[in-house]
Amino acid sequence: KKIPLIKELNNDEKPTIHLPEPLEDFLPEKILPKDLLRESLPIPQISEIEVVRHFTNLSHMGYGVDLGFYPLGSCTMKYNPKINEEIANNEYFTDLHPYTPEELSQGALEIIYKLGEALSKITGMDKFTFQPSAGAHGELTALLIIKAYLRNKGENRNIVLVPDSAHGTNPASASMAGFETIEIPSDERGLVNPNILGKYLNKNVAVLMLTNPNTLGLFEKDILKIAQMVHDEGALLYYDGANLNGIMGYARPGDMGFDAVHVNLHKTFSTPHGGGGPGAGPVGVKDFLKDYLPVPTVEYDGNKYYLNYQVPKTIGRVRTFYGNFLVMLKAYAYIRLLGDEGLKKTTEMAVLNANYLKEKLKAYFELPYPSICKHEFVLSGKNLKEKGIKVLDIAKRLLDYGVHPPTIYFPLIVEEALMIEPTETETKYTLDEFVEIIRNILKEVDENPDIVKNAPHNTPVKRLNEVYAAKVLKVNWK
C-alpha cells in the first residue's frame, strides 16, 4: 500500500480545523507594513480525516519495542512501561510553562531534585545537572566542565583519550569541546590495558572517556588501576553512561573512580526513544566539579525547591530551560516503581539474557571476545564472507522474520560486527526464537543465498538504495 506525501493531497480550498477568528480590527494587514507580511504560505492544506489517515497508515509501516524483539546493541531497547506515559501526560506537567514562578511549580522542581538524588545513589556521584538533552549532549557538557576545571587550575591540557571501541559521540563531543582525541587500542581481551594506556598518558591528557562495560559488553576489570593512573597523571576520568544498565546495582561509576558521568535516561531508565529522540543525558559530577555545573541547578532549602543561578564557576547554559523535563519524569517514575532491588534485578536479567543468547549464538558466528559479557556482546560475521554474505544481508533478512536486527558494523574494532543487546524485558522464549531464526537464515545462506542477499522481501519497501539517496539529495518534497 503506497502512502502519498501530504503535499500530494494538497488543495488550497480544503478546510482547516475549527479555529477561532482573529479580531477584525487588529488584523496584521491593517497594522503591519506590507513588506513585513508574507504573500503566501506554501504549506499544503488537507482535511482532518486525511491527516489522520495519513499518519495512522504511516504508523502501520513501522516497528517498535511494542511490536517485537529489538536487540539493537548499545541502544537498550527495553520495554517502555505504559504507566510512565500516563504519568507524563498529566496536564499539571504538560501544561506547565518553564517560567512559572517557583512557588507555583514546586511539583516539577521536586521531580528534578529527587531524580538527581536517585541518580546520585545509582551512580555514586554527588550532583547532577539535567540540561543535557541526550547522551552526546551530556558528554559535551561534562567535557566543558572538566575543561573549565582544568583551566581554573591553570592547566591547558587538550587531549581526550578514548578506547578504539568507543562510541562515535565520544570523539565528536571532544571536538565540540575544543579537545583533540587520541584513540587507545584495546588489548586482546577487548579491554583497556593499563600497560598500553600508560603509553598514552601525559600532561596534555585532560580526560579519559570510558564506557564500562565497554561497547563489546565487557567490564573493564582494570578500572581501579586505570583510574589511579589517570588521576596520578592529573587527568580526569569520564563515564559514558550508555551501558550503565550492565552494572547498575553491582557497580557505581563513582566508586570506580570516575569524576563525571552522563546517564542516558532513554536507555537504562527506559524512557521511550521516540524514533530517534527525545532522550535525556543528565550529567553527574563529584563534589570538586559541582561549581562548574550549568545554571540553573535545582536546589532544596528544606522547605521549598528553587532554581539556583549562583553557581560560582558555571560553564553557563548548554540549552534553554532545565532539560527534557517530561523525559525526566518518566525516568523518575521508573526508578520509584522499581527501587534499588528492582533496578538491580533489571541489571541481572539483562546480563543473564545477554550471556544466554551469546552462549546460544556462538555456534553460528565467531565470538572474538568469549568471556562473560554484561548487557550485550559482539559477534563477528566474517565467517560468512567467503559465502559472499555480509552481516548487512543477515540484518536485512531478519526484517523478514519480523525482528529488528542487532547493531551492525560497530564497534569498529570487530570485523563484520553484530552487536546484540537483548535487554532484561525479553522472555527466554523470544531469545530461543531468535536463535532459531538465525539458524534458519544461515541455512538459507547455504541453500538459497539469493533470498538473503536480496532481503528484505516482506517489508513495505524492498532494500533501499542509500547511495542513491546521498547522490540525489532529495531532502524535501519541493
Add this chain to the structure above:
Amino acid sequence: KKIPLIKELNNDEKPTIHLPEPLEDFLPEKILPKDLLRESLPIPQISEIEVVRHFTNLSHMGYGVDLGFYPLGSCTMKYNPKINEEIANNEYFTDLHPYTPEELSQGALEIIYKLGEALSKITGMDKFTFQPSAGAHGELTALLIIKAYLRNKGENRNIVLVPDSAHGTNPASASMAGFETIEIPSDERGLVNPNILGKYLNKNVAVLMLTNPNTLGLFEKDILKIAQMVHDEGALLYYDGANLNGIMGYARPGDMGFDAVHVNLHKTFSTPHGGGGPGAGPVGVKDFLKDYLPVPTVEYDGNKYYLNYQVPKTIGRVRTFYGNFLVMLKAYAYIRLLGDEGLKKTTEMAVLNANYLKEKLKAYFELPYPSICKHEFVLSGKNLKEKGIKVLDIAKRLLDYGVHPPTIYFPLIVEEALMIEPTETETKYTLDEFVEIIRNILKEVDENPDIVKNAPHNTPVKRLNEVYAAKVLKVNWK
C-alpha cells in the same frame, strides 16, 4: 505473522504487575470457609511486555475509519473526531461514580440534559431518555413505551408493521416487546405505498416502524400521508433513527408525524463504533408519551440538574444507571462544535457523496431504484451471476485493494445487494479511487475470475470458512 493466543504464552510462574499487597491478617483464607474459596484460577499469566506486544500486534491486523474508506451501508462509518476522545478522557467524567450525589455531579447531569435539548431540536421530539445503549435497545424501549401507552388507553393492539426493507432489529425488537411483526412489501419505487399500507392497517396495529430515508437510501415521500393513515387508525408511528444522517437539518421526524424515535449516536453523531460497540440509542418521544419514559430522567429546575424518579407511568428501567454516558459526551461535543449549520452541511455532503458515487457506479451494476438517494444507495450485483461471481467475491476482493466493502446481502429485497454509504467525511478523490478499484475488479472478473473468487489475497488470513466455524463451534481456547 502469526499471533499466538495469550493462553499459548502462559506460564504460571511469570510475574504480574506491581500491585499492593493484601493485609495479612484479613486474607480470605483466614476468614472465609474453605468451601467458598476457589482452588485455582485458570486465567493465563504472562508478562506485561508480552501483553503489550500481543495486543499491539493484533491492532496491526485490523482496519478502521482511521485507515481508509469504510462505505458500509447503514452503518455511517464517518470520521470520529479526535477532540471528542480527548473530551471523554477527562478524569472528571471517567472517574465519576454514577451514584455520586447530584450536587457533586452537576457536570455530568448537565451534559445529559443539554444533549437531550439538542436532540429535541434536531428531531423535533419533546423529550429524550438516554438509557438505551444501542439502536436496537432504543427500538425496544420505544415499543415498550408505546405498548404501555396503548395498554393505558385500554388497547391491546399487538401488531407491529415494518416494511420488507426494514433493519432486522425492527422485527427482533418487536418480538422482545411482545408484539407480532407483519412485513409490508415495498412498492416499485422502493417505498412504502399508502395504498398497500392501507391493506395492512387495522385496529390490531400498534405501531408502524419506519426508517426514513429507508434502507434503500430513499426518502419516504408519502410520509405525511402515511402518518395520517397510521394515526387515523389509532396506531403510532416509530422512527428508526439509523438513517437520520440522510435528512438532518432538512427534515425532522417530529415534523413528519413520528411519535417516537431513536437516534444512533454512533452513527449520525460520529461517536466511534469500537469494533461493534459501545454505541447509544437515546429515545425521543412526543409530549403525550413522556410519562412513560424509563426512570430516572434528567431534569433541570432552573438552578440545578437532578434525576427524576417520579415518572408517573414509567415502563421502568431498560438498563442500569443512565446510559452510555461517555458516548453521550462525545455526541454532545460533536453537536456543539458543529451547530445547526454544521450539522446540516454534514447531511448535505453525505447526500452529495452518495449520489455522486451512485452516478459513477451505476455503469457497473444494476441500480434497481434509480431516483435521487439520500445518504446511501443500493446496487445489485445480479448481473455478475452469469459469470459465476457473487457480490461476496467482490467484497472480498475489495479487501485486497485496502478498502472496506459495502454492506452486502442487505436489504433483503434486493438480490445480490451492495449497500453503499460513503458518508460526508470522504473526499471526492477517495470516491473516484473507489470507482477505479471497482472498475479494476470487474475487469479481473472478465480476465482472471479466479483472483476474485479466491480473494482476499493480501490480508493477514485468507478467506475464512464461516461454515466450518459454525460446525466446530470452538468459541474459546479450552
Add this chain to the structure above:
Amino acid sequence: MTYFPHTPQEIKEMLNTIGLESIEDLFSEIPEEIRQKAKENFKIPASPSEIDLLEEIKNIARKNIGKDYISFLGGGAYKHYIPPFVKLVSLFPTFYTAYTPYQPEISQGVLQSIFEYQSLICDLTGMEVANASLYEAGSGIAEAALMSVRITGKKEVIASSGLNPEYISVLKTYLQAQNIELKIIPLDEKGETDVDFLEKNISPKTSGVIIQNPNFFGVIETKLKDIEELIHKNNALFILSIYPISLGILKPPSEYNVDIVVGEGQSLGIPLGFGGPYLGILATKKEFIRQIPGRIVGETIDLEGERGFVNTLQTREQHIRRAKATSNICTNEALSAISAAVYMAILGKKGIKKIAEVCFSRAHYLRERMQKEVNLEITYPNSHFFNEFVIKIPENSENFLKKLEEKKILGGIPLSRFYKDRDKEILVAVTERNSLEELEYYIKSLKEVLKKN
C-alpha cells in the same frame, strides 16, 4: 464548520456529475412543509472553535467535584485500578474506529481479542461458552432470564431480592413485555437468599432462578449448593449474577453447576464513566449455545488451513433471523470487552487474585475498625462478605452522608435510595484504590461526625 473535506470546486463538479444544480436539489423530494418546519426549528449554536469547546466542556467537567472525593461508593460500579495499557488499547485506531467485524479477513485484531475475551471469561467463571458482550449487567440479566424461558419453554422467573435493585427493575421491564411472571424471593436474617422461601415458591413451572453473589448488600451467598439442587429438581435454570473481581478468590459458578452466568464487567478495566459504557457478561453451558443472545466469535480456518476467527452462529441474530432471533441486540460493547480482555491478560491469575485479596482484606479491616473503634452497628454482622457491607448509623443516612461530604468523603450509598424504609443504612464498598490512609481518614471522620451527633 463540519468535518467534510470538500472544496467548493469539487462540490460543483460532483453536482454536475449528478446532473443537479444545487445542493438543495438533493432534497427536493422532501415535502416543502417538512423542510420549512426544519428550517424554522432546527437551531443549535455552534461553538466558536475547538479551543472554546474544550474549555467549555472542561468547565462543565469540573462541576463533577465528587470525583475528587474519597469514595466508598459501590453498588454495582466500582473504582478499580485500570492499568494504563488498558486505556491505550482502547485508543488503537483499528479497534475503536472499526465497525462490527463483518469482514473477518481484515478484522482479526478485533476478532481474536474478543475470542480471547470470551475465553478469559470462561476461565474466570468456569463456564464453557461466553458471548462477545451485552450492554451491561441489568439488561444482561434480563437476556439471561429470557434465555431460560426459551430453553425451558416455561414462563416464570424467580429472582432473589439480593439482586441489585436496578437489575430487578430492568428485569421487570423486560419480562412484563413478554408476559413472563416474576417472583421475588426475600433475604433471610443473614442477608442471604431465603432458601425456605425459595423452596415454597419454586415449582416445575419455573423457568429460571436468579441469584447474585456477592449480593447487593455485599453478602456472600453460602447456600448456593442447596439452591442449585432446588432449581434443577424443578427443571429450571440457575442464573447467577457475579462480580468478576470477586472470582479472584471465590469458587467459580461452574462449581455450583450454574447454567447461565451474568454480571457487570465494569470492574475489569472499564472506567466508572458516570454509569457507562459498561460491559454485560454472559456465559453459559455449551448445550445452550444456540440460545445465547448477541454475538459470538468462533475459531475457524482459512482457505489455506490457517487459524482465524469469525463471528459465528449468526443465524441466531436479528440481521438473519429477524423476529425469531435470540435477541434484538446488534451493537454491543465490543471495545469494553477488549478492555476487559487486556485487563485480565495484564493482571493474569496472580494479579486478579491479588486485587481480590486486597479488596477483601481492606474491606474486612475497615469493617472491623468500624465495629471496634467507632462502635458502628453492622447490618449483617455474622455474614460473609467480599468488599462491600452495610452499616447502620444513628440518623437519616442522607444527612449523615452530607456531613461526611463536608470532609470530602463519599461514605457509601444510602440504602434509602432503593428501599424507602431502610433510611439509616449505608452500603460501603472498599477497593484496592482505597489506600490505608483513606481508610484511616474514614474512621477518623466517622468518629468526628458521630461525636457531633
Add this chain to the structure above:
Amino acid sequence: MTYFPHTPQEIKEMLNTIGLESIEDLFSEIPEEIRQKAKENFKIPASPSEIDLLEEIKNIARKNIGKDYISFLGGGAYKHYIPPFVKLVSLFPTFYTAYTPYQPEISQGVLQSIFEYQSLICDLTGMEVANASLYEAGSGIAEAALMSVRITGKKEVIASSGLNPEYISVLKTYLQAQNIELKIIPLDEKGETDVDFLEKNISPKTSGVIIQNPNFFGVIETKLKDIEELIHKNNALFILSIYPISLGILKPPSEYNVDIVVGEGQSLGIPLGFGGPYLGILATKKEFIRQIPGRIVGETIDLEGERGFVNTLQTREQHIRRAKATSNICTNEALSAISAAVYMAILGKKGIKKIAEVCFSRAHYLRERMQKEVNLEITYPNSHFFNEFVIKIPENSENFLKKLEEKKILGGIPLSRFYKDRDKEILVAVTERNSLEELEYYIKSLKEVLKKN
C-alpha cells in the same frame, strides 16, 4: 519488582546453559571492592505498587498550581492549542517505541514523517533544506553558529541582544569551547537590532550574524534587508532565529536571503512540559547541506524502483566521522519533529495563518487596552510586534506580578529575570489560548492592582 518476564525455572535453565551457578557469577569480574560499595550505598525505596506510584506523582503534580492560572508567559515557550490528534500520534507504538531508524525498510513510517517534517519546515521558512531536528533553539543556535564557522572558515560570531538571553548564554558556552569570539550588538531605541552598531562591528573576519525575529522583546525587526546586505558584504552568514507561528503572517526568512534559519519548534504542537522536550529547528540553503549537524532524511528508491526514505549524508555524523563530524548529536527530538509535522499538516496553510492572526490581533487588542484604559506605559511603543510586548509598571515587577498571582494570573515574565537593571518591565505574551474573557480579566485585574498602589 521490575519488568523482567523470567520465571525462576527459566533463570535456572539459562544459568545452566551459560554454565554458571548463580546470578552473582555473572558479575564476578567486577572487583569485590566496587561491588561492596554498591551494596552499601545503592539504596532507593520502591513504591508499594503502581497504584501508589500514580497517586504519589499525581500529588506532586498538583503542586504545579501555576498550571491553573491564566497565563501570559512566553519568552520562548508558548501556550498554544494542540489539536488532539497531534497528541495521539505521539502514542503510536511504532513511533514512540522505535529507535533511530537504522533499518529503513521497517521504519518508513518514522522516516516519511520526518521527511515531511523537513519539507513542511522548508515550506514554512522558504529554505531549501532542513534537518531532522536538534534539541531545542538554544543549542540549535549554537550549532548554527558553529556551522557558519565551518563554512566560512572564520571564527567570529555576532549576535543581536534581541536574541533570547538564554540562547545567548548557550551560544557563549558553545563558542567559548572552541575559542570562537562572540560579539553582542545592542538594540536601538525602537527595540530593534542597532544596524549602525552592527555596521561598525562586522568585518570580513565575521563568520556569522545571529538575529532573532520577532526578537526577545516581541519586536519585529524591520531592517533585515539592511542587515542582510551588511552580512553578505562581509562574506558572513546570516543566521535568523524564528518563532514558527509568526511565519503564518510574516515574510519568510528566505525572502531576506537568510543562510541558516534556527528556531524553537515548541509552538508547533509540542506541550510546554516545564521546558522540554522541545524541538530545535534548523534549515538552510542546499549549498550548505554537507555542513548541517544532525540527521537528515532523504528520498530514495528501493530495489524495485519504488519510493522510500532513508537517513542520508550519514558520513557527516559522529558514528561514521567521529572527531570530524559536523556535530556530536546522535539522539535528537524525532518524536517532537513528528508532532510538529502532524501539527502543520492538520492546520495547513489556512490554519497556521489563522492562528498567527489570532495571536497577533489579540495581543494588539490587549496592548491597546492596556495603553488606553490602564494607562500603562509600553517599552517600545512605536515598534511593530507579533504577539509579545513589554510593559512598564510603576513598581518592582516581581512584587507586581505577585499581586496578579493572587488573582490567579501569571501576568508575564519580569525582565529582571534576565536583565538585573530592568526591574520594572514585564514581557507579556498572548496566544490563541488566551480567550477574550481572559484578556478582559487581565485588564480588570491590572486596574485593581494599580489602584491599590
